[in-house]
Amino acid sequence: DADVTQTPRNRITKTGKRIMLECSQTKGHDRMYWYRQDPGLGLRLIYYSFDVKDINKGEISDGYSVSRQAQAKFSLSLESAIPNQTALYFCATSDSQLADSTDTQYFGPGTRLTVL
C-alpha cells in the first residue's frame, strides 16, 4: 500500500466551483505539504503544516486554503476555481525527527486538476 495517497487522481471542474483535494499518509510524519507543478516550471509550495495546529502559507497560497484534520490528513481547497489553477498537485510528507534542512520529503502520486 502507498504511504502517501491522494484523492481524486484526476478531476475536471468548471470555473467558480469549489474543489477539495485530499491527502492521507501512513508514514506517521508530522510535516505535510501541498505543491503544484506546471509544465516547464519547478514545483511550487502552496501550504505546509508542521503539525495539526501549525499551518503556514507557502510561495503561492492565494486562491487556496488548507485543513489539517489529523496528523495523517491534509486537505487542499480551491474556494472558487479558475482556469490558471489547472495543474498537477502533489502532497508530500516529511519526518520531523530529522534536522529541518535534511529530512526527505515523500510525495504522493499527484492529482491532475483541470479547470474549464
Next chain:
Amino acid sequence: KNQVEQSPQSLIILEGKNCTLQCNYTVSPFSNLRWYKQDTGRGPVSLTIMTFSENTKSNGRYTATLDADTKQSSLHITASQLSDSASYICVEPGGAGSYQLTFGKGTKLSVIP
C-alpha cells in the same frame, strides 16, 4: 530569491550509455542539495541529499557530485536502463530561516533501446 538552473532541459541516450545532468544552485550559506527522480505521471522520489561535507554520493547507478566553490552539482547515471527515463529534479533549501525548497525545472531524460 534562490534559483536552481538545470541543464540540459532534455536528453536522449541509448540504453547502456552513461550520462551526466547538471545543476547550478545559488543558496548561501549552503546546507544541502537534493536530487529527485520523477517518473511521468508520478510524484518525485528522492535519490540523494548531499550535505556540505559530501562532494560525492552514490545511490546504485546514480552518483551525485557537489562543487561548493562553483555552486554546481551533477548527477551521473551509469549504464542507463529504460527505467531511467524520467525527469531529474535538483532541489535546494530556501535559505537561512526558510523551510521552503526551491525546485529546478528538471532535466527530462529519455533512454531508448
